Amino acid sequence: MNSLVLQSATRVLVALLLVFSVYMLLRGHNYPGGGFIAGLIAASAFALFAMAWGMEAAQRALRIPPGNLAATGVLIAALSGLLAALSKGAPFSGQWFQLTGHQNTGGIYISNVLIFDIGVYLAVFGSVLTLIFALEEVK
Numbered sequence: 001m002n003s004l005v006l007q008s009a010t011r012v013l014v015a016l017l018l019v020f021s022v023y024m025l026l027r028g029h030n031y032p033g034g035g036f037i038a039g040l041i042a043a044s045a046f047a048l049f050a051m052a053w054g055m056e057a058a059q060r061a062l063r064i065p066p067g068n069l070a071a072t073g074v075l076i077a078a079l080s081g082l083l084a085a086l087s088k089g090a091p092f093s094g095q096w097f098q099l100t101g102h103q104n105t106g107g108i109y110i111s112n113v114l115i116f117d118i119g120v121y122l123a124v125f126g127s128v129l130t131l132i133f134a135l136e137e138v139k
Helices: 004-027 035-053 055-062 066-086 112-138
Strands: 096-098 109-111
Touching: 004 035, 004 112, 035 055, 035 112, 055 112, 066 112, 109 112
Parallel strands: none
Antiparallel strands: 096 109
16 A cells, blocks of 8 residues: 555554553553553554555564564563562562662562563564464465
């Protein structure tokens, strides 16, 4: 499709959809949202990009094969469960880990729930894009 209006709108919409997907990812473990819906939103951004600019342009813009993203996401999600088990908790139970600072002065903390959501995000994003790209090849 070579629509000038679609191509112009896509430049803005893809950026907005990707930022919104990161927002949904980061707020998802406390409110509705999370890795699954955020991955779907990000995949829809690339589907829109593919409709406006073509499948080859979308694959070049992604830069990483979507199957690799999906496999990496599954690995990250599985490793997040092991983080809890290694800290003497039940697998996939919520654990907080301090990344910077001292215990008394604060710092940056990260939860394995967020790590799990990032894994789900990448797995859904990569899986849906693999499906979209494969459907285009069949055509």
